[in-house]
Each structure stands twice: as structure tokens, then as C-alpha cells.
Amino acid sequence: MTYGQPQYGYQQPPKKSKTWLWVTLTLVILLAGGVAFTGWVTPGFFKTKLDTESRATPEQLSRSFVNGVAEDRLSRLWCPVRSKRSYTFEQTMAVSEGAQLSTPAHQRAEQEWSAAFTASDMTVGIAMIPGEGGWCVRDAKIGGEPEPLRSIETKPAPRPDVKTGEEAGNKFVDAINERDIPAALAVLCGKVPDTTRDGVQQIIHGEARYTVEKADVLTTAKQTVLHLSGLVDGVRKPGRVETEDDAESGPCVASFSPDSD
Template sequence: MTYGQYAPPKKPKTGLWITLVLVFVLIAGGVAFTGFVTPGFFKAKADTTSRATPEQLSQSFVNGVAEDRLSQLWCPIRSKRSYSFEQVMAATDGAQLGTPARQRAPQEYSATLNAGGQTVGIAMIPGEGGWCVRDAKIGGEPEPLPGIETKPSPRPDVKTGEEAGNKFVDAINARDIPAALSVLCEKVPDTTRDGVQQIIHGEGRYTVDNADVLTTAKQTILHLTGEVDGVRNPGRIETEDDAEGGPCVASFSPDSD
């Protein structure tokens, strides 16, 4: 160094290191927030498919409400009101398990969950590949079925269409699926058979107001009053009075006449 020349002092690097540390902390914090909170790519996916036991199914159902993924958890035939429930739950932020799964019938369990400020009860029965949800009821637990057998009982010995229609109504009110199916005509479409079971799963009740016997047409029309989920509507049954094997129910309209 030549005397008389000025050498500027070296600047300390402490400030640079502090800045780098702060930037790193901010970046790490942002990644952690977005990973765990926003899109949640660090979080484990909620299980919405397990249904080997009623306990697993009820938790999968709770998770499915939050994820809007319930399709794999329903039974192939389920209550009509469960479709309305699914639409209501689609607008909620999620659900929490209220009452754990508990047995209420020989082959049926129930549980409750809290969602959208409401208590919802679900009924679970064994199905293909595990347990499935057959009914969802807002405001309480569904009433258990007397049994889950769906094979029709032997055709009852009835003499008139009116008698067949009344036996059909009695079976629905008793929530007896085999007895209700046994009075249906053999050629009714599968949608009618499924619809009868949907009504029974959902606790519908009916009374026969009057019957019109159409002798020439060989059929009887029974006019009903039905109550489903607290709502009263007219209903209608038409029978085939000269069917092979005896009079039988040819059609059932659960909420219109």
C-alpha cells in the first residue's frame, strides 16, 4: 500500500445474513401455510371409502360430507329423503361425528353427525363389499327396519284387488319389505320395486281413503293419504284383478293421485 492512499473499511456482512434468514423464514412459513391450510398438499387425505365396519363407515361418511364424496357409501337402494339430504349437505362446510355407531337391530347400526347446525342420523346395514348407508334423517336417527331381507315373501291368498291393495299398505306401514314386494305383480318394472323399498327405508305411512272397483277394466284403484317426513300427500295404488296367481298391485304412486 502506498502511503497517502485511503482504503475504505470492509462492510460487515451481518445485515446480509439477517436479511437472508428473514426471507427464508417468510418463504418457509408461506409454504407451510399453503401446504397445510390452503390447498392442503401436506395434509393426509381424509378417508371417505372405508366401510368394513359400521364405525369405519360412519367416520367415512362424516369425512365424505366435508369432501362432497358420499357416492361410494350409499346402499344401492336407499331412502328417498337421503337424496334431499345429500343436496343440503353439499352446501355445508363439513360435519363432525356426534353419537358413535351403535347397534339398534340385529343387522343395523346407527350414528349421528352434526352438520350445518343440524343433527343428522344415519342408518347402516351390511351390503356388498362392506356396510352401507340406507337412510339419512335430519333431526334424529332413522327408525330401524324389522329386517333387511329383500326377497319377496310367498304371494298371499287374496280374492280382490282391494284386499291386495290393503295388504300392500299394511306391509309398507309395518316396514316389511318382503311382504310389500310379495303383493306386487310379476311384471311391474324394477323402478317400482325399488321405489317401494325407498319409501319403506324412509318411514312412509299410508291410509286407504277409498277404493274404486272397475269391473270392466278388471282393476281396482285405491286412493291414499300418505305422510312422509311429516308432509302429507295423496297417493294411489292400481291393481290387476285378473292376474295369474290372484289380484296384485300393478302400480304405486307414493305422492300423487
């Protein structure tokens, strides 16, 4: 008896689902897009970070300062004692848009350089002097470059020979107008606090000018009060100088109010 061979039908293998492939591709695209966004947009991992710290030379400092304005990172670039108006400048720059160096660093005095940049349609000039660890910015002026100091020395000059409190006060005012830090510190009383010494330098780092309007000699109190009219950052303000007339080393300036009387 012949038996026929068994017949086996051909069965097509089931098709593999491509769902997993599309899910994988979608995840890859989303991940790549997220990396690109965070890398180039925010927080910008792939972007070259602007240099806001170099200050070995005036040229480096000027570029770092402009970059610092753009990124609101200026704290490391200021001098320990700087102009009073620079604090107002810093607040103004915090809301500015864009910053581009317009005038490269150039020498204005023996130990002082300047530069200028534009930001939010404003021109800003900066004055740079050598300090600890490199150069630093001592003043920032909206509308032009700051005038150079007579000297960047901060040691008091020899005390001048003055006979009266009024004479000491006038020499002090003259030193401020001449932007002469050593001469101004020379007529301060030895016991004035460091905050007063720093405050005097802050005013000189700016471009304040004063006129003595009146001097009151208080004989009983052994004191003289000079009433001033000043131009501070373009604004007319009063000022006041008080002297100690019977100080051991001679009449000297005991206090200075740069914008009030």
C-alpha cells in the same frame, strides 16, 4: 548507481455486492411461504386426509360418513337402494358447516346399526346395514335416528293368497306401514319394472305411513285403484295404488305413486 526499489501501493480489493444474497433469501422465503400455504391451507398437501371410504364395520362407516359430510364426499357410502329422503338430505348437507359425531355407532336391530352427528346446528341420524363390499348407509334423517327396518331382506316373500285387487292393495299398504320390504314386493305384479321395485324400497327405507281413503273397483278394466292419504317425511301427501285384478298368478299391485294421486 543505486537504483531505488520500486514502490508498489496497496490496493484494497473491491467489495463484493450482497445483492445476490438478498435476492436468494427473498426467493427462499417466498418459496417456503408458498409451500406452507399450499401445504397447510389450500389445497392442504401436508394435512392428514380425512378417511371417507372405510366401511368394513359400522363404526368405520359412521366416521367415514361424518368425514364425507365435511368434505362433501358421500357417494361411495350409500347403499345402492336407499331412502328417498336421503337425496334431499344430501343437498342440505352440501351447504352445511362442520360435522361432528355425537352418538357413536350402536346396534338397533339384528343387522342394523345407527349413529348420529351434528352439522350446522342440526342433529342427523343415519341407519347402516351390511352390503356388498362392507356396510352402507340406507337412510339419513334430520332430527333423530331412523327407525329400523323389519328386515333387511330384499327377496320377495311368498305371494299371499288374495282374491281381489282391493285385498292385494291393502296388503301392499300394510307392508309399507310395517316397513316390511319382502311383504311389499310379494304382492307386486311380476312384470313391474325394476324402477318400481326400487321405488317401493326407497319409501320403506324412509318412514312413510299411508291410509286407504277410497277404493275404486273398475270391473270392466279389471283393475282396482286405491286412493291414499300418506305422511311422507312429516308432510301430508296423497298416494295411489293400482292393481291388476286378472293377473295369471292372482290380483297384484301394478303401480304405486307414493306422493301423488
